[in-house]
Amino acid sequence: MATGTRGGAKVPRAERARTRGRARVPRAERVRLVLAAAARAFARSGYAATSMDEIAAEAGISKLMLYRDFEGKRELYEAILESVNRRLLEHVRDDPEGGASRQGQVAMLRVAREQPDAFLLLFRHAAREPEFAAYAEEFSAMALATSERRLARDIEDPVALRWTARMAFRLSVEGIIAWLEVGEESRDEAFLAALTAPISWARKAAAIVAGDGKRRT
Secondary structure (H helix, E strand, O other): OOEEEEOOEEEEHHHHHHHHHHHHOOHHHHHHHHHHHHHHHHHHHOOOOOOHHHHHHHHOOOHHHHHHHOOOHHHHHHHHHHHHHHHHHHHOOOOOOOOOOHHHHHHHHHHHHHOHHHHHHHHHHHHHOOOOHHHHHHHHHHHHHHHHHHHOOOEOOHHHHHHHHHHHHHHHHHHHHHHHHHOOHHHHHHHHHHHHHHHHHHHHHHHHHHOOOOEOO
């Protein structure tokens, strides 16, 4: 087997070829691949239980290469959350209802398909971790505020309105996560149509919560 040298030691040709191949990958693409691998590792074991060694192994690179782009595990985790949150905001930027509409549901599903592990980290893991919860709250707060404005056309009772907005948003998020686990991408349109069913139920339930039927017709 042909070899080169590294610090006086012989290096197999195959290893030199792999090293050159990695070096030719543009930094932006390398970072994207590393973030995807890190998201898989974090989604599998959680933030606290995942080490930089495990992330490097998942990415197929050395830990030294990992530290070239990221200072540590926290920076990696935050970069994943920032990336998926940014993509969500980009998709609803032109949505007059700001993510609380059909367009918002389409946007969430599209981003979930692009970054399934990152989507799961944002809405299921980070949302429950005090030091990272703000990332999930940024999109959620916007969606809930606009959802309340939209639903106020039909629901007058303030308690029922707030409850329904939160129920609708959480049903959308959990419905998408469940669909990623079992659903085929070719059936996404049918899924989105079905996703409106529980939200319609939540509207009806709001009238019951209101108690006195304060619901516009």
